[in-house]
Amino acid sequence: MNSTADTTTTSAPAAPRPTRRRRPRTGGSLPDAEGHRRDLLRQMLRIRRFEERCVELYSATKIRGFMHLYIGEEAVAVGVLASLAEDDAVVSTYREHGHALARGISMEAVMAEMFGRVTGCSRGRGGSMHIFDAGRRFYGGNAIVGGGLPLALGLALSDRMLDRDRVTACFFGDGAFAEGEFHECINLAALWRAPLLLVCENNRYAMGTPLATTHARTDLAARAASYGVEAHAVDGMDVEAVEQATREALAAIHADGAPRFLEMLTYRFRAHSMYDPDRYRDKAEIQRWRRRDPLSLLDKRMRDGGELDDAGLAALQEAVDREIAEAVDAADAAPYEPVEDLARYVLATPDEARGLTS
């Protein structure tokens, strides 16, 4: 647990609320065992190597359109999603490859989506920015900044109204914090006691504009707390700090049903998108943050604890690279959706709709 994790706390008043069905939870504690750390490292490595491969594939024009890389921010997705239960929901942004992979969507489905193939998780209709997997309760992939927040609020509200003991986690960035929708939604989540985990990935830039240029007060957790929502700032480069803070927040949501806010202090090492020449950042700043690379941090911690050596890391990398190679091969060989299906799924028939919502 990093020391920044508790800088800002405001407790929501404990209002009486209807009984919720409870199921056993592990509470705020981390699952122990070195196997878990190894898994966190493996997940971060999967995201890192996957995206590095995506850059090559983009240059080779296998992937087109907008593509936003998560490199540098992997600890947030991995730490948060390691803490969520299968029946919890996830609402993500256009920078969501990491969230998708950490949620358990296969590399093959994500890669095929970026290749625009029908085997992609959205049949190739969404691309990099619109990854969906209803079965894993992964509701996109929203490319309107802030646009996923109301959706997540509604998903959480439905759990509240249907008395289901599950949580919706919504990822968004410091850019979205400037949108009116964020402020509307956190207010409503507090008012309606929606079981919503607001995960603000503060990577310090709204596209190319720095935090201090877009926010009069840059302490986002403190501002979130002003809505009566318990809020913490977390070292988003430390996957274990992220997981610890997330588990505590989830336990608190399960206990009282009220929303929680986590500000993940993080940094993207790469440009905003493949179109971005990255003129607005000091190279020294990037280097400073790279010294806190989330993979290196965990790598070092594991080596210091005797949990990892060169051979162990090489084995992890080899397995990850094999998974990526298989995903790329499968995506490259996959068919495209027939053009005759273009107008399919604009509207649902009652038969199609059965079982699609819950």
Add this chain to the structure above:
Amino acid sequence: MTTTATSTATATGSGTGTGSPAATPTTTTYREAMRAALREALAGDDRVFLVGEDVGRYGGSFGVSLGLLEEFGPERIRDAPLSESAFVGAGIGAALGGMRPIVEIMTVNFSLLALDQILDNAATLRHMSGGQLCVPLVIRMTTGAGRQLAAQHSHSFEGWYASIPGLRVVAPATIDDARGMLASALADPNPVVIFEHGSLYNSTGTLTDGLPRDIDTAAVRRPGTDVSVFAYGGSLGKALAAAEELAGAGLDAEVVDLRTLRPLDDATIMASVRRTHRAVVIDEAWRTGSLAAEVSARITEQAFYDLDAPVERVCSDEVPIPYAKHLEDAALPQVADVVAAVRRTVA
């Protein structure tokens, strides 16, 4: 205000405002018919809830939901802050989560604050996710002018919404449709936007049976042989009034209530044009890019050789709707404008 929009059946009895379908025709108001539809939906399905600004304690800004808070409680008659994007989007999320939300937006002008959610989420999620999701959501909103509410409460953007794939758009103009379209909208697995013209709430008419009405078809409200007049929502009464006036002059106008604005019922529209060979389209929206433009284009595409005259449009003047009554009247389609347009088609 008009009562002619509901002239399709004979008034008998008195309004009850109850939630149960009336076995015999009764007289009621558009507002009470809407309320009865809401009450029936809320009573019949625990997943249904109403959310919006002032829907609870206030009773709805136009009084539609008056009394429902007391009957169904604050969880299901959910007052929302002035956060259109958040509560409309929350309706979308709740629909994904298994609820059947009815979101009320106070006026169509305010709906623009939630347009991103309606367009980029409600209408888009299904297709963009490759068919994995659907959004069974109903959005109700007031539309239209004629009440001296000036330029930020008086517009008609039905045509804009009707241009969006992934939405269904309806405009109940009669008591029976006000009572019966909500049930069909809720039964539909897609987002359905219901436009309620503000001038209709106080209109009185006959509730035939309180049964559901389809959200797929247009309806011939007055059969005729000489010209087809197409209208919807608050303009239907004007179309019927114009038809009465024209009948006195020996012109037999057919009045078609579009009812369903997306998808448009091309079959009923073209069948009418093929009977009368003349078409006039009334639309309270601005002429440019209006729903009337779409209907006119479709008639030209599909029934050009059946036309004996160019299609006429009667739309609002292209100005922000003004407050002063004489200016507002001048800006809006009026019965005399419809009569004049019909006369041009037979000249």
